[in-house]
Amino acid sequence: MWQSVPPFPAHLAPRINALLQHCTHEQPVWLARAPGRLDVMGGIADYSGSLVLQLPLDVAALVAVQPRTDAQVVVTSLADASLLGQATVTCTLDALRACQGDWEQLRAMLTATATPHWASYIIGVLPVVWQHAGCTPPSGVTIVVDSTVPLGKGVSSSAAIEVATMRAYAAALALPLAGRELAFWSQFVENMVVGAPCGIMDQMTSACGVANQLMALRCQPAELLGHVAIPADIAVWGIDSGVRHAVSGADYGSVRIGAFMGYRIIAEQAGLPVSYAHGRAIIDDQRWHGYLANVTPSEFAQEFADTLPAQLTGQAFLERYHATSDAITRVDPHRTYAVWQPTLHPIMEHQRVRLFAQLIAQPRINTETATLLGELMYQSHASYSACGLGSTATDAIVQAVRHYGPAHGLYGAKITGGGSGGTVAVLGRPEAADLVARIAAEYGSGLLFSGSSDGAAASPVWQIHG
Numbered sequence: 001m002w003q004s005v006p007p008f009p010a011h012l013a014p015r016i017n018a019l020l021q022h023c024t025h026e027q028p029v030w031l032a033r034a035p036g037r038l039d040v041m042g043g044i045a046d047y048s049g050s051l052v053l054q055l056p057l058d059v060a061a062l063v064a065v066q067p068r069t070d071a072q073v074v075v076t077s078l079a080d081a082s083l084l085g086q087a088t089v090t091c092t093l094d095a096l097r098a099c100q101g102d103w104e105q106l107r108a109m110l111t112a113t114a115t116p117h118w119a120s121y122i123i124g125v126l127p128v129v130w131q132h133a134g135c136t137p138p139s140g141v142t143i144v145v146d147s148t149v150p151l152g153k154g155v156s157s158s159a160a161i162e163v164a165t166m167r168a169y170a171a172a173l174a175l176p177l178a179g180r181e182l183a184f185w186s187q188f189v190e191n192m193v194v195g196a197p198c199g200i201m202d203q204m205t206s207a208c209g210v211a212n213q214l215m216a217l218r219c220q221p222a223e224l225l226g227h228v229a230i231p232a233d234i235a236v237w238g239i240d241s242g243v244r245h246a247v248s249g250a251d252y253g254s255v256r257i258g259a260f261m262g263y264r265i266i267a268e269q270a271g272l273p274v275s276y277a278h279g280r281a282i283i284d285d286q287r288w289h290g291y292l293a294n295v296t297p298s299e300f301a302q303e304f305a306d307t308l309p310a311q312l313t314g315q316a317f318l319e320r321y322h323a324t325s326d327a328i329t330r331v332d333p334h335r336t337y338a339v340w341q342p343t344l345h346p347i348m349e350h351q352r353v354r355l356f357a358q359l360i361a362q363p364r365i366n367t368e369t370a371t372l373l374g375e376l377m378y379q380s381h382a383s384y385s386a387c388g389l390g391s392t393a394t395d396a397i398v399q400a401v402r403h404y405g406p407a408h409g410l411y412g413a414k415i416t417g418g419g420s421g422g423t424v425a426v427l428g429r430p431e432a433a434d435l436v437a438r439i440a441a442e443y444g445s446g447l448l449f450s451g452s453s454d455g456a457a458a459s460p461v462w463q464i465h466g
Contacts, residue, residue: 002029004464012062015146016462019064022076022144025466027067030172034164034456035060036149037156037205038238038449039416040425041353041380044252044389046199046219047326048259048346049291051353053216053228053360054201055236056209058451061147061160063122064464065168068140075122078146089119093140096127100136103192110193117194118151121158124193125165128185133175141169152244154422155449158194159202162186163456167207171461179208179457180222197256197328202417209455216357220291228357234365234373235430238449239440241393243421252418255342255387257331260324261317262343263292266304268321279330281323290325292343293350300347310340338388345383352376367406374412374427378402381414389419396443397424408435423449 008016008031016031023029035056042052068074071093079087091113099106106127110120122143130136143165149157163186170177177185183203190196190203200222209215213227230236264281267274273284288294295304315333324331331337356376359369381398384390394415401413401424409432416423424444426436433450440448 002464002466004462006460006462008462015062016064018078019062019144019146020464023064023066023142026069029064029066029464030168031062031064031462031464032164032168032171032456033060033062033459034160034167034206035209035453036160037202037209038236038423038425039154039201040214040236041356041377041414042201042349043380043384043417044199044255044387044419045293045346045349045353046201047197047256048263049218049220049293050346050350051216051218051225051293051357052201053214053353053357054205054209055214055230056205056211056452056455057149057155057238057449058453059148059150059155059449060453061145061149061157061164063161063164063168064144065165065172066142067137067172068142070140072140073123073126073143074140075119075143076145077118078144079151086116089115089123091115091123093136096123097136100127101131106193107195120194121161121189122165124189125162125169125186128189128193129166129169129173129175132185133173135173137173141172143169150240150447152422153240153447154417155238156202156206156417158190158196159186159198159206162189163203163206167456167461171463179455180204180224182457183207183222191328197253198418205455207456210458211454212452214357214360220289228361231360231363231365233429234360234370235428235433237426237428237433237436238416238423239397239426239436239443240423240445240447240449241391241397241421242445243391243393251389251420253329254335254337255389256326257324257329258337258339258342259292259346260326260329261312261321261331261337262308262339264321264324265308265339266292266295266343269304269307276323279323280327281321281325283325293346295347297347297351300344308340308343311336311338313337341386345387348383349380352380370411370427371406374410377412377414377425377427384415384419387419390415391419391421393444394421394424397439400439400443401426404435404439408432410435
C-alpha cells in the first residue's frame, strides 16, 4: 500500500496510481506536477526581451522519479505509443557521465542511439542537474511520465515535462530549487540538450505561474514582475487549430535568427562596440542593454527603419557582421533570412503587451477597454503572419472570432507561442463560452483549453513510500 506525504488530491489518484505501477516498493518515489501554458500576449518576442503575459493551464505533466539500485536510467511515458514510437527508453549512467558538460556530444549521443526525440527532454534533465549541483549520484533512476498537455498544440508540452521532471529529480536528490532556477535549468535542457531555440517564458510559466492569473514576465532575461488577476467579467480560452506546431521548426528558427540579425545591424548603425567570442558577437550595449525589445518604435522609425534590409542572405550577413549575439542559433550562409519584419515584431510587441497589461489590470473591463484589448491581440496576430509564422487554420479561427465580435461577447484572438499552427488565444466575456466551443469545433480540432492551475513551484512534491 502506497503512502503519500503530503496526501495527493483525490482527482489525481487514477493518474498517480498508473505512474506507480511502473515503480517498485523498494525505494521511495518523488512525484511533481507542472502545467502547460497559454500565451496570451508576447509569444516569440520573449527571446528579444519583451514583456509577455502567460496563463498556466489546468492540463499538466505528472512525473514520478524513483532511485534504482543499478546504474540504469529507465524512462517510461504513458502517452499513446503510436505518438512516441517507443514507450520506454533505457540508457546507462556511464553514457551520460561520459558527456558531462559537453552538450553537443550528449545531443549527438542521444541521436545516434536512436533515442526517441521525446526522451531527450527527460533524460537531458539528469546531466543538467548534475552540472549545476556539482554532483553525480552513484545509482540509476526510474522516471515515469504522464501528461495531459497535448503534444504539438503550442501550449508547451515540452516545458511541462522538463519542469516536472526537474522538480521531482531535484527533490529526490534533496536539492532545493527556487522557481526561477527550475525554469532556467529546464530551458537549458531544451536549448542545449534537445537543441530547440525556445525563449524562457514557457518554463517560467510552468514553474512560477499562479492559477487564473496572467504571469507578467519581462524576458531580460527573466524578470517576474508579478501576476495580473483576470477580471471576473473577462475570460480567456485556447482553441487548438489542429495544425501541429514545433518550436524546433525551421520557420520559428529563421524568424529568431532574422531578429538577431536585425539587432546586430542596428547595433552597428548605432555605433555600439562589438567584439567576438566563441562564434558570437559580444555587443557592449549601454543603450538598449542587449535586448531588441528595448528599442522604441519611434527610435526604430526615425533611425533604422529606412536602412534595415527586408531580407539578407546568411553569407552576406556573415561577411559584413560576422555573427549575431544569440547563444542558441547560428546563421546559415546558404539561407536567405527575412530581417526587417522579424526585427520590427518584438519592438512593437513589447509596446502592445505593456498596454495590454495596464488595460486588463482594471477591476472591471467595459466594452471599450475590451475592444482595445482585442485589437492589440489582432495586431499581434497580423504581425506573426507578416513574419511568416501564420497558418490558414489559425487565420480561420481568428477571422471567426472577429466575425462574431463584441456583439456576441468576443473581442480578440491571436496565434500563440512559436506560431505556424498550434493554438489560438481568444478573449471574450465568460458568457461567450458556448460560442467559443462552437468555433473550436467548426474551425479547429474541437480541443479547447479553458482552465488554469498553479505552476510547479506553488505545487507540492509528493514523497510516496511503499
